Amino acid sequence: MTKQKVAIIGAGPAGLQSAVSLAELGYEVDLYEKKSRPGGHLAEWHVLFPDMQPAGELLDSLMQKVLAHPQIRLETGVNISGLEQAGKSWQLIQSDSVRGEADAVVLASGFKLFEASKKEEYGHGIYPAVISSAELETIFIREKEWPFEKTNKSPKIGLVHCVGSRDAKCGNLYCSKACCITAVKQAIELKKTFPASEVYCFYMDMRMFGLGYEELYHKAQLDYKVQFIRGRLSEASPSGAGRIQVKAEDTLMGRPLKLTLDMLVLMVGMTASVSPEVKENTVELKEYANKGEFVKIPGAVIGAAQWLKPGLFVAGACKGPATLPEVLNDARATALDLRNYLSGVL
Amino acid sequence: MTKQKVAIIGAGPAGLQSAVSLAELGYEVDLYEKKSRPGGHLAEWHVLFPDMQPAGELLDSLMQKVLAHPQIRLETGVNISGLEQAGKSWQLIQSDSVRGEADAVVLASGFKLFEASKKEEYGHGIYPAVISSAELETIFIREKEWPFEKTNKSPKIGLVHCVGSRDAKCGNLYCSKACCITAVKQAIELKKTFPASEVYCFYMDMRMFGLGYEELYHKAQLDYKVQFIRGRLSEASPSGAGRIQVKAEDTLMGRPLKLTLDMLVLMVGMTASVSPEVKENTVELKEYANKGEFVKIPGAVIGAAQWLKPGLFVAGACKGPATLPEVLNDARATALDLRNYLSGVL
Incomplete structure (x- = not known):
């Protein structure tokens, strides 16, 4: 009997883990990645919270399993822009031609980071001292230049939480969940790099909901003297010598606050990334692509099967x-649901 | 060939979902539950956040799958107090005698709710008007009597977040993650039940990190007029006619606050529940049982296999x-890891 085949769209952590789990379950796996290299955002990240483990280690371990498995075929630089269903089989479309076929499809196209420049008041893309949290990771990972004087060993740095999240003006009312703990992690990394620096986190609520997060938050306060200020920045403006002046209200102290900083880091949240080029015939996805929304699985909160149909x-x-x-857990749960579908249990 | 057998300890949501997933993967499953009925805390819960779906519906759907599957054997009233490993086989011990054997074991013993009376300053167990969030669920689920006058259609109700969580005095520094959103859900349920009531949530940080949580929090504020006050209660004291007086500092307004309430609900967090009776020979678990700690899986944050050994x-x-x-996702991921172990992949 020919082995059943699964196509996975996207070779970030979800796609890589899905590929490994499905291959281990006995399926042939075609893994398509739009970019020239796999890994998604993980490939651009320095260390992970809360254990400060190098992101590259996790990616390497996933990649090794993918490359070592004879049933997984990874193709990069392939932009799957549509899906066509013919009976129980799926055709994967690239630029109007059929690129591949499969018995089932896993969409694992991940997220896009919020474009920091959309929050104009913070001056990203205008003032060099204003960078995004993703750009800070690339400075760490590639040991790139800091956006302030090399001789400055005691920079004042601000981190702004919720940039593009919990913000009706941006149309993103939801919480992006990983930014608060990322800010804590990055604040600690900054203090490790510049022990004499002053680091300020401007937050609305400190959302330390995961294993070890609260503990890391305490460590940031007690061991690293990171200062957490409850308040949203109103604006950032240039202040001579490439510095940035910020204004905020400290809502706990009930007083206005004005600070001159050497660097301002904007914690950008996750936004939906279903490709807008998704073909008209992929009706189920077209809707999400057009609205720029995350894909909603009916009953997902109570553990329904991870499928759209x-x-x-x-x-x-x-x-x-x-x-x-x-x-990673979600990818494994999806693999199990997919197995149940292909074996007729689901 | 005889089918391989898996034993699962605990028939709450994790145990039930593990049993279903493992049976679907072809294993014989022995599911042991200490209590006389399965379901864990889910059986005592009214509706679920954020969709307000009856908890009983999810439990019924899981139970139907468990009972319908010929490879799952559910035994209630069985307290597995020890595990002994003999070669590759596991013996499950109950009161010093061998209760069953298996090729692999899933510990799914869940959590205990923090005992509200341990926070003496809130008077749980002393003042009838002070109840825990779990007790509020049972009032909803069984339509039990409210701890205030029946004629009172406009009660003043306070909900205290972080009872036994984020609290060094209790030894629980961690965030219990589900209490904030449970408070939002319960506040809405209270307003639905008593539209003329006044409902106050006392919080430290509003941790709305999940899908739809932030939206529900907004709904609670805008549609249900629940009042969210950032501040920790210092104490609760009786105030005539069974009412409760609370004192707090509103840390956003920077002013002290005194309120007389008809009911005070303490949002109790999750604490570790590994049975202290775990036999000396189950060395791996004994440590957690003695310390009253959650079981820590090495590498869990980066998706390592869900096993202790x-x-x-x-x-x-x-x-x-x-x-x-x-x-539910974790149970499915565990099932997949277990399959890889028994089939020699892991």
């Missing part, structure tokens, strides 16, 4: 903001 | 506070 499964952060352990 | 798997909230969708 029979044969079309969805794994990871394209369903909404998620942390890495959540994504 | 080869053959001994751990699923759900006995690893730490978790929401229902997390528990």
Whole structure:
């Protein structure tokens, strides 16, 4: 009997873990990645919260399993823009031609980071001292230049939580969940790099909901003297020598606050990434692509099967903001649901 | 060939979902529950956040799958107090005698709710008007009597977040994650039941990290006029006619606050529940039982296999506070890891 085949769209953590789990369950797996290299955002991240483990280690371990498995075929630089269902089989479309076929599909296209420049008041893309949390990771990972004087060993740095999240003006009312703990992690990394620095986190609520998060938050306060200020920045403006002046209200102290900083880091949240080029015939996805929304699985909160319809499964952060352990568990749960579908149990 | 057998300890959501997933993967499953009925805390819960779905519906759907599957054998009233490993086989011990054998074990013993009376300053167990969030669920679910006058259609009700969580005095520094959103859900339920009531939530940080949580929090504020006050209660004291007086500092308004309430609900968090009677020979678990700690899986945050050692798997909230969708995904991920172990892949 020919082995059944599964196509996975997206080779970030969700796609890689889905591929490994499905191959281990005995399926042939075609894993398609739009970019020239796999890994998704994980490939651009320095260390992970809360254990400060290098992101590259997790990615390497996933990649090794993918590359070592004879039943997984990874193709990069392939933009699957549509899906066509013919009976129980799925055709994967690339630029109007059929790129591949499969018995089931896993959409694992992940998320996009909020574009920091959309929050104009913070001046990202205008003032060099204003960078996003993702850009801070690339500075750490590639040891790139800091956006302030090399001689400055005691920079004042501000981190702004909830940039593009919990913000009706941006149309993103939801919480992006991973930014608060990322800010704590990055604040600690900054203090490790510049022990004489002053680091301020501007937050609305400190959302330390995961294993070890609260503990890391305490460590940031007690061991690293990171200062947490409850308040939203109103604006950032230039202040000579490339510095940035910020204004906020400290809502706990009940007083206005004005600070001049050497660097301002904007904690950008996760936004939906279902490709807007998704073909008209992929009706189920078209809706989400047009609205720029995360894919909603009916009954997902009470553990319903991770599919949008029979044969079309969805794994990871394209369903909404998620942390890495959540994504990896979700990919495994999806693999199990898919197995049940192909073996007739579901 | 005889089918391989898996024993699962605990028939709450994690155990039930593990049993279903493992049976669907072809294993014989012995599911042991200490109490006389399965379901864990889910059986005592009214509706679920954020969709207000009856908890009983989810439990019924899980139970139907368990009872319908010929490979699952559910035994209630069985307290497995020890595990002995003999070669690759596991013996399950009950009161010093061998109760059963299995090729692998899933510990799914869940969590205990923090005992509200331990926070003496709130007067739980002393003042009838002070109840726990779990007790509020049983009032909803069984339509029990309210702890205030029947004629009172406009009660003043306070909900206290973080009771026994984020509290060094209790030894629980961690965030119990599900209490904030439970408070929002219960506040809405209270307003639905008593539209003329005044409902106050006393919080430290509003941790609305999950899908639909932030939206429900907004709904509670805008549609239900629940009042959210950032501040920790210092104490609760009786105030005539069974009412309760509370004192707090409103840390956002920077002013002290005194309120007389008809009911005070303490949002109790999750604490570890690994049975202290676990036999000396189950060395791996004994440590957690003695310390009253959640079971820690090495590498869990980066998706390592859900086992404590080869053959001994751990699923759900006995690893730490978790929401229902997390528990259900975790149980499926555990089932997949266990399959890989028994089939020699892991």
